[in-house]
Amino acid sequence: MLELDLTAQVGGFNIKAAFQAGSGVTALFGPSGAGKTSLVNMLAGLLRPDSGRIVVQGNVLFDSRQGIDLPPEHRRLGYVFQESRLFPHFTVASNLSYGRRLATKSRALVDFDAVVDLLALAPLLTRRPKSLSGGERQRVAIGRALLAAPRLLLMDEPLANLDAPRRSEILPFIEKLRRQFEISIVYVSHNMDEIVRLADQLIVMDNGGIVAQGPVDEITARLDLRPLTGRWDAGAVLTTRVTAQDQRDALTQLSFQGGDLWLPQLDLAIGTPLRIRVRARDVSLALTPPKGISVLNIFAGQVIEVGEDDGPQVDVLVDIGSPLWARITKRSQRELGIVPGRKVHALIKAMAVDRRGLGSDAG
Amino acid sequence: MLSALEIEALSLSLKVALWAVGCSLVPGIAVAWLLARRDFPGKALLDGLVHLPLVLPPVALGYLLLVLFGRNGPGGAWLHDWFGLSLVFSWRGAALAAAVMAFPLLVRAVRLSMEAVDRRLETAAQTLGARPLRVFLTVTLPLTTPGILTGLLLAFVRCLGEFGATITFAANVPGETRTLPLALYTALQIPGGEAGATRLALISVALAILALVASQYLARQVSRRIGL
Numbered sequence: 299m300l301e302l303d304l305t306a307q308v309g310g311f312n313i314k315a316a317f318q319a320g321s322g323v324t325a326l327f328g329p330s331g332a333g334k335t336s337l338v339n340m341l342a343g344l345l346r347p348d349s350g351r352i353v354v355q356g357n358v359l360f361d362s363r364q365g366i367d368l369p370p371e372h373r374r375l376g377y378v379f380q381e382s383r384l385f386p387h388f389t390v391a392s393n394l395s396y397g398r399r400l401a402t403k404s405r406a407l408v409d410f411d412a413v414v415d416l417l418a419l420a421p422l423l424t425r426r427p428k429s430l431s432g433g434e435r436q437r438v439a440i441g442r443a444l445l446a447a448p449r450l451l452l453m454d455e456p457l458a459n460l461d462a463p464r465r466s467e468i469l470p471f472i473e474k475l476r477r478q479f480e481i482s483i484v485y486v487s488h489n490m491d492e493i494v495r496l497a498d499q500l501i502v503m504d505n506g507g508i509v510a511q512g513p514v515d516e517i518t519a520r521l522d523l524r525p526l527t528g529r530w531d532a533g534a535v536l537t538t539r540v541t542a543q544d545q546r547d548a549l550t551q552l553s554f555q556g557g558d559l560w561l562p563q564l565d566l567a568i569g570t571p572l573r574i575r576v577r578a579r580d581v582s583l584a585l586t587p588p589k590g591i592s593v594l595n596i597f598a599g600q601v602i603e604v605g606e607d608d609g610p611q612v613d614v615l616v617d618i619g620s621p622l623w624a625r626i627t628k629r630s631q632r633e634l635g636i637v638p639g640r641k642v643h644a645l646i647k648a649m650a651v652d653r654r655g656l657g658s659d660a661g
Numbered sequence: 662m663l664s665a666l667e668i669e670a671l672s673l674s675l676k677v678a679l680w681a682v683g684c685s686l687v688p689g690i691a692v693a694w695l696l697a698r699r700d701f702p703g704k705a706l707l708d709g710l711v712h713l714p715l716v717l718p719p720v721a722l723g724y725l726l727l728v729l730f731g732r733n734g735p736g737g738a739w740l741h742d743w744f745g746l747s748l749v750f751s752w753r754g755a756a757l758a759a760a761v762m763a764f765p766l767l768v769r770a771v772r773l774s775m776e777a778v779d780r781r782l783e784t785a786a787q788t789l790g791a792r793p794l795r796v797f798l799t800v801t802l803p804l805t806t807p808g809i810l811t812g813l814l815l816a817f818v819r820c821l822g823e824f825g826a827t828i829t830f831a832a833n834v835p836g837e838t839r840t841l842p843l844a845l846y847t848a849l850q851i852p853g854g855e856a857g858a859t860r861l862a863l864i865s866v867a868l869a870i871l872a873l874v875a876s877q878y879l880a881r882q883v884s885r886r887i888g889l
Contacts, residue, residue, distance in 0.1 A: 343787075343788075344784055344788070369787070370784070370787040370788050371787050371790050371792050372790075373788075376788070376789075377788040381781070383782055385782060385785075385786075385799075385800060386887060386888030387803050387804060387887035396789050396791075397789030397790050397791075426888050428888045442789065443788075446789045446790055
C-alpha cells in the first residue's frame with residue numbers, strides 16, 4: 299500500500315523515517331515538533347526529502363536515486379489539512395467538485411451524491427465557506443479530498459482546531475468513510491483518543507525518528523512509550539465483542555481474551571466488535587480475589603512489568619489474557635510486593651470504561 | 662452644455678485612458694505575478710524598471726519615449742516600416758505615454774493583492790490535482806481581483822491626468838493628443854481663457870470622482886463574491 303523511506307533536514311532538525319503501511323488507518327502519533335506534519339508533506343510532494351523513496355500502491359512518487367520526484371498535482375493523494383483550506387470564493391458544491399473535475403476519465407470517479415450523503419453536506423451545498431462552522435468546514439474538506447479519487451487519504455490533525463463536541467461529531471464520519479469507500483488513510487494526531495478510535499496501525503514519532511510501530515493495541519500497552527503516549531490518560535486497549543445484553547440491570551457484556559466485562563448498557567447488537575480503552579488510573583490491584591466488593595470486573599493475572607516513575611504513583615503492566623495497566627501508589631507496590639511474576643487480581647471499575655475511549659474495531 | 666472643444670478633449674481623454682489601461686492589464690498582471698511569486702536573477706532590476714516612471718520627471722520619460730519611439734527611434738522606425746504606424750502626434754502615442762506612466766501603479770496594486778493570497782490555498786489546489794496554470798486561474802487570480810480593480814482604477818485616473826510625458830512625446834495636437842490636462846494648459850496660455858480652463862478643470866474633477874465612486878462600489882461587490 300504505502301512504502302516510505304526518507305531522510306530530510308527540515309528547519310535545522312533531522313527527520314529519518316521508514317515504514318510500510320497496509321490498508322486501513324495508519325496513525326502517525328507524537329508530540330508537537332516530532333516531524334509528523336513534515337513527513338506527511340513529503341508524502342504529498344509539498345516538501346522534498348533529501349533522499350529516499352516513496353511508493354504508493356506500486357506507484358513510485360519519489361525516488362532520489364532514480365531522480366523521480368512527482369509534483370503534488372500528479373501524486374493523486376487526498377490531503378485534509380488542519381485548517382480546512384476551503385476556497386473562499388467558491389460555494390461548498392464547487393469546493394467539493396474542484397478535484398473531481400480534474401480527475402481524468404481513466405480513474406474511477408467517486409460518486410458525488412454518495413459523499414454528500416456520507417458527510418451530511420446536502421444542506422450546505424449552496425453556502426460559502428465563510429458562513430460555515432469549523433466542524434462543517436472540515437466535513438467539506440474531507441469530502442473535497444475524497445472526491446478527487448485519491449489513492450490514499452492524508453489527514454493532518456484534522457480535528458485539532460475543533461472543540462471536543464465538534465470532534466466527537468466528526469469522528470463517526472471518518473469511521474464511516476473508511477468503511478464505505480475502503481480507502482487507506484494516514485492520520486496524523488497528537489490525541490490518543492482519536493487514534494484509539496480510528497487507527498489500525500500506529501507509528502510513534504519523536505524528534506524526527508520513528509520510535510515504535512505496530513498494531514494499536516500493542517503499542518498502547520507498552521510501558522516504555524508512556525511518556526509519549528501520555529501519562530494521564532495512559533491505558534490499555536482491549537479488543538472485545540458484545541456477547542450479551544442484560545435489560546433488567548441495563549448492562550452490556552463484552553468478551554475479550556481475559557474473560558467477560560460488564561459495563562453500562564451500550565446500544566449495540568450482539569457480536570459487534572468493539573475496542574475499548576481502560577485507563578490505568580481506573581484499575582486497582584489485589585493479591586487475593588476480593589469478596590463483598592462493588593466492582594463487577596475482576597480478573598486474575600500476572601504482573602509483567604513495573605514502570606519507573608517520579609512521584610507517588612507507578613504504572614504496572616498486568617497480563618490478564620490481554621495486557622492491562624494499573625496505577626498504584628509506590629507504597630502499595632512495596633507493601634503488597636508487586637513485582638514482575640507476581641500473581642494478582644486486577645479490578646476495573648465498571649464506570650471507568652469511558653465512552654469517549656470507545657473505538658470501533660469494524661473492518 | 663459642453664462645447665465642441667470640451668467634448669473633444671473629454672472623449673480623447675477617455676479613449677486614451679481606456680486603451681492605455683486595457684493594453685496594460687495583461688502585462689501588468691504578468692509582471693506583478695513575476696515579482697510576487699517568482700525569484701530570478703535580475704528581479705531587483707525589473708522591480709526598479711517598473712517603478713521608474715513613478716520617480717522620473719514625466720517630461721524626462723516623455724523624452725525617453727521620443728528617443729525610442731519617435732520617427733527615427735528604433736521602436737518608431739520598426740512600427741512605421743511594419744505597420745505604417747506613427748506614435749508621435751497620434752492618440753496612440755498619448756496612450757503609450759499614459760500607459761507607461763500608469764504601469765507602476767497597476768503593478769504595485771496587483772502585486773500587493775497577489776502577495777496577500779493565502780499560499781496554503783494554492784498548495785491545497787495542487788494536492789487536488791491542479792497544475793500551476795489552473796491554480797493561477799482558479800485560485801490566485803480570482804482572489805487577486807480586488808487588487809486588480811484598485812490597480813486599474815489608479816492607472817485609469819493617472820492616465821486621465823497624464824501631462825508631461827504626453828506633451829513631450831505625443832505633442833499637443835487638437836483632436837489627436839490634446840487630452841483634458843493638455844487642453845486645460847492650452848486654455849491658460851490664451852489671454853481670457855480662464856473661463857474655459859475652469860470648466861475643463863471641473864470636468865476633470867468630476868471624472869475623477871466618478872471613477873473613484875465606481876471603483877468603491879465594484880470593490881465591495883467583488884469582496885463579497887470572493888468571500889473576503
